[in-house]
Amino acid sequence: MTSAIGFSGVSRHYGDVKAVDNLNLDIAEGEFFAMLGPSGSGKTTSLRLIAGFERPTAGEIRIFGQVAQGIPPYKRNVNTVFQDYALFPHLNVRDNVAYGLMIAGTPKRQRQKSADEALGMVALGGYGDRKPSELSGGQRQRVALARALVNKPKALLLDEPLGALDLKLREQMQEELKTLQRSLGITFIFVTHDQGEALSMADRVAVFNNGQIVQIGAPEDIYYRPKTPFVADFVGSSNVLPPEFMNGLVGKSSYGAVRPEAVRLAEQGQSALVRSVSFLGAATRVTMDIGNVPMTMLMPKGAAVPKAGETVTVDWAAEDLHVMAPA
Amino acid sequence: MSSSVDTQARGFLTSLSDTLWRKPGLLVFLLILPPALWLGIIYLGSLFALLAQSFFSIDEFTGIIQYELTFKTYAELFRPSNFDIIIRTVVMSAAVTIAAAIIGFPVAYYAARYARGKWKALFYLGVMMPLWSSYLVKVYSWKLILAKEGILNWLFETLHLGWLLNAYLSIPIIGGNSLSVSATGTFLVFLYVWLPFMILPVQAALERVPQSMLEASGDLGAHPAQTFRHVLLPLALPGVIAGSIFTFSLTLGDYIIPQIVGSSRRFIGQAVYAYQGTAGNIPLAAAFAVVPILLMAVYLWIAKRQGAFDAL
Known part of the structure; x- marks a missing residue:
């Protein structure tokens, strides 16, 4: 497996602020890679470092084996889909998509044909003569995608591309992006703060926090075997169990995590005080306290739901309790 | 029996703003009237008066303006x-x-x-x-x-x-x-x-x-x-x-x-x-x-x- 993007010891500091700090990362060619983290965690800065909009203050970035140091964005073989799409308002949709080809000197007829093909690929055939301002958010997003892909980049960088879309459209685009990536076989690097999006689309996920990668791995790994309390909490809101509690439970002083859907009412187990109950549609969420440890339980439809203020007994299967390495 | 959500009758200003709220067109008309008069009469009016002057001509001997439509002045x-x-x-x-x-x-x-x-x-x-x-x-x-x-x-x-x-x-x-x-x-x-x-x-x-x-x-x-x-x-x-x-x-x-x-x-x-x-x-x-x-x-x-x- 050849490396598409490699970070070794890369930092981007703004004075005292460490936007990206000593990052090591290897993204394989053809991989769908997600950078996941809360805002300000350094994921977008990392993407901008690959595109060349930011320069590292330390370390080395390699793009398909080539050291990126000193190479400006316009000479890099990667293309970006921007969060705000950044479509050119003075050009129509076709000319927007053909922009990269126009710059590359492709003859007019040929580049317009390629642009129309790219628009067809994102299901916007026949929209070429419209102005970006005449399109909906989802359509603009597709134009931005076509504009990047028409240049046949070796890697596509996507900066929260679905953030501005409504839920339904977002889910549809997730499917389409995934299909597109499979059929084109190019490397996708996807920045998002939405853990569901990262887990459902990516081959591998890097979880960012405070300018560093706290865990990197397959979605199942991240989800079921979080390495730190931050990952457990951020990726899918696991119940994080503190070391003192775990000591009493398994005799080991390290953090533990239990997924809300693994928690269930039981005859024997931990006694918990129900604080609130919220109906979510497909499930019901019950928040409670086991002593001073907060715990969330997801109950499937049809189960008998306790009331706030009640004391219940909860438990979980031993294999559902994930024990993290000692801090 | 008719019922109303308007619970109280109030003073003149309130009823005025109520009227304007019900008739947005009237509000726009009232707002635009003074500047339209200014623009129409004083501003554009003087411009057209000037334009009109350019279609008159001057008698070269007497120096008196002749009020007859002509392009003579433009030819000059x-x-x-x-x-x-x-x-x-x-x-x-x-x-x-x-x-x-x-x-x-x-x-x-x-x-x-x-x-x-x-x-x-x-x-x-x-x-x-x-x-x-x-x-x-x-x-x-x-x-x-x-x-x-x-x-x-x-x-x-x-x-x-x-x-x-x-x-x-x-x-x-x-x-x-x-x-x-x-x-x-x-x-x-x-x-x-x-x-x-x-x-x-x-x-x-x-x-x-x-x-x-x-x-x-x-x-x-x-x-x-x-x-x-x-x-x-x-x-x-x-x-x-x-x-x-x-x-x-x-x-x-x-x-x-x-x-x-x-x-x-x-x-x-x-x-x-x-x-x-x-x-x-x-x-x-x-x-x-x-x-x-x-x-x-x-x-x-x-x-x-x-x-x-x-x-x-």
């Missing part, structure tokens, strides 16, 4: 002495506009994309401050700067470049005895006085271009010069056009600057001033005054045809 504009005035003014306006755009763009670009906080305030101060002082004072101080005994001449002499300035001044049309009595001097003062009117609209236009748009252009392979040509300039063009409307039309109509700084060759403004005053030839003055209006109309029409407003 094409007499070589008058037509020269028009050409001179248009060339000067175009030169001032182009120079203002070339000088103003980088200033506006810096202010829009790089200046922050204190520097931005300093920029606004620097651009606006000249507008706070009297226009006449500025023109006279330029006369002093450009005069033979002025600081510019002194600077050239001190640098032993006096010969260069003299060589330049010996060029016909743009030269003269000193800068203060040359067309170049007039150009410099026009450029100075109207420059803020170019910088501010361009800066406003550039400020509206998001950073990501320039990054997107670079990302798609365009080097900075191409990004400027294909993205920044088209998006800034409405601002440049807005600025050029100011610099071009203000230069077209001005009669004070060329009177104080410059050669004795006249501009349209001076011609209007002279014909309506001492010469008493109101029709010809009016015909001259129509020229800038027509020129601006043609200019805007061409700008629109060229797609200058597509990015609006």
